[in-house]
Amino acid sequence: MSDRYERSRAQQERARRSLAGGVATAYRAPQRPLPISFARGRGSGLTDVDGNEYVDYALAFGPMLLGHSPETVVRAVRQQLATGIGYGACHTVEAELAEAVCRTVPCAELCVFSNSGSEAVHAALRIARAATGRNRVIKFLGHFHGWLDPLAVGIPGLRDASPATGGQDPLASSAVTVCPWNDLDALRAAMGDDVAAVIMEPFAVNGGCLFPDPGYLSEVRRLTEQAGALLIFDEVITGFRLALGGAQQRFGVVPDLAVLGKAMGAGFPISAVCGRAEVMDEVVSARVRHVGTFNANPVCATAALAAITELERDAGHLYPRLEQLGSRLADIFRVEATDAGLPLVVNQLGGMAHAFCSDGPVASHEDTLRTDAAAYRSFAGALLDEGVHVISRGLLYVSTVHEDTDLDRTREAVGKAAAATAAVLAEPTTMRDTEAMDATGARR
Numbered sequence: 292m293s294d295r296y297e298r299s300r301a302q303q304e305r306a307r308r309s310l311a312g313g314v315a316t317a318y319r320a321p322q323r324p325l326p327i328s329f330a331r332g333r334g335s336g337l338t339d340v341d342g343n344e345y346v347d348y349a350l351a352f353g354p355m356l357l358g359h360s361p362e363t364v365v366r367a368v369r370q371q372l373a374t375g376i377g378y379g380a381c382h383t384v385e386a387e388l389a390e391a392v393c394r395t396v397p398c399a400e401l402c403v404f405s406n407s408g409s410e411a412v413h414a415a416l417r418i419a420r421a422a423t424g425r426n427r428v429i430k431f432l433g434h435f436h437g438w439l440d441p442l443a444v445g446i447p448g449l450r451d452a453s454p455a456t457g458g459q460d461p462l463a464s465s466a467v468t469v470c471p472w473n474d475l476d477a478l479r480a481a482m483g484d485d486v487a488a489v490i491m492e493p494f495a496v497n498g499g500c501l502f503p504d505p506g507y508l509s510e511v512r513r514l515t516e517q518a519g520a521l522l523i524f525d526e527v528i529t530g531f532r533l534a535l536g537g538a539q540q541r542f543g544v545v546p547d548l549a550v551l552g553k554a555m556g557a558g559f560p561i562s563a564v565c566g567r568a569e570v571m572d573e574v575v576s577a578r579v580r581h582v583g584t585f586n587a588n589p590v591c592a593t594a595a596l597a598a599i600t601e602l603e604r605d606a607g608h609l610y611p612r613l614e615q616l617g618s619r620l621a622d623i624f625r626v627e628a629t630d631a632g633l634p635l636v637v638n639q640l641g642g643m644a645h646a647f648c649s650d651g652p653v654a655s656h657e658d659t660l661r662t663d664a665a666a667y668r669s670f671a672g673a674l675l676d677e678g679v680h681v682i683s684r685g686l687l688y689v690s691t692v693h694e695d696t697d698l699d700r701t702r703e704a705v706g707k708a709a710a711a712t713a714a715v716l717a718e719p720t721t722m723r724d725t726e727a728m729d730a731t732g733a734r735r
């Protein structure tokens with residue numbers, strides 16, 4: 292029988308000889324039947340090194356909101372590449388980009404740039420600690436804020452505040468309190484006059500696209516104000532995706548600081564911290580020294596400016612379209628898979644969704660721990676065989692360029708893949724993926 296993934300397999304074997312673990316980030320390792328190597332991305336589609344084509348709902352773990360290689364971004368970047376790759380000095384695009392962020396994101400009066408979401412989260416914590424003169428930070432169980440030590444505790448898939456990986460410094464998170472989300476009593480109990488900031492994903496995308504309870508965000512806003520602590524929204528995923536102004540625009544609750552990344556750069560590594568001028572004054576006054584060789588690199592800044600410009604120009608059309616595509620995609624996964632014998636629960640808002648193999652609703656972190664993550668990974672592998680590429684742990688992203696024909700193709704693929712997965716799961720001793728992994732796909 293011919294191997295559909297022959298070249299990917301050879302590529303993986305080659306990579307393993309020199310690239311530790313064969314993948315550049317551990318979250319790519321859980322892909323079944325193996326981590327696929329890609330050769331091209333265009334619009335809503337990917338082509339792998341074997342020439343197999345896929346409708347892509349992973350979108351590089353979120354950033355490709357405008358699809359793969361969007362023409363406007365490519366054109367602007369090409370021009371910038373010919374002009375200058377890096378100056379290690381000021382340039383005109385960074386101010387223009389900062390203006391675009393401040394124009395579009397409700398809390399943004401000033402901003403700074405970094406290269407990744409993790410870095411920008413770290414910068415936001417520093418700014419918050421300096422602005423309040425306090426040290427403790429509250430984060431929520433099942434929320435993800437990147438790989439750096441202080442907040443890489445209690446991430447999706449973990450039952451408690453344990454560290455995400457070996458090698459973390461326990462002292463780095465000693466001033467971090469992990470609270471259950473959507474639980475105001477727990478937050479009230481954790482608050483105190485030593486709290487510098489409360490940080491959260493305002494729509495808990497990583498943990499399962501879990502919704503804030505009605506009134507929860509505004510009450511957290513009130514509690515933080517009352518306690519003299521800052522509210523930080525980690526909008527690395529929701530920024531520019533849930534609305535032009537992110538979750539804060541969509542939910543109508545404005546934080547003191549917000550962290551942006553992913554979609555902002557249209558695939559280029561750039562992130563930002565933005566917020567109230569009074570708080571960002573820590574950077575203006577240089578009490579917080581915000582540094583980084585590549586900060587606001589002209590190529591990345593150009594990509595981000597082109598992306599925001601396009602989103603801003605067409606916001607009235609693009610965001611309703613994302614909502615419609617996201618909702619239809621969620622329905623397809625829910626209905627077609629369940630009809631084929633693989634019960635799927637799908638939470639969705641705007642251009643993002645999270646699917647779980649589960650018989651019951653998934654509305655809380657505890658619910659996510661009861662779902663069958665291994666079964667979903669197998670299903671994601673079966674989807675690959677049918678020409679649909681998704682993230683193995685359940686997240687689904689749509690872009691502004693997905694089309695009805697993509698959804699039609701997906702409908703058929705989901706039915707077939709679900710039937711194949713259900714058949715495998717029904718076998719007594721099977722090729723079932725029983726390897727212990729957490730919900731983020733990381734090996735325990």
Ligand SMILES: Cc1ncc(COP(=O)(O)O)c(C=O)c1O
Nearest residue numbers: 407408409435436437525527528
């Ligand atoms: C909400 C959130 N914050 C922070 C990060 C970290 O971003 P990065 O991977 O760019 O460091 C991520 C990454 O997935 C994220 O989803």
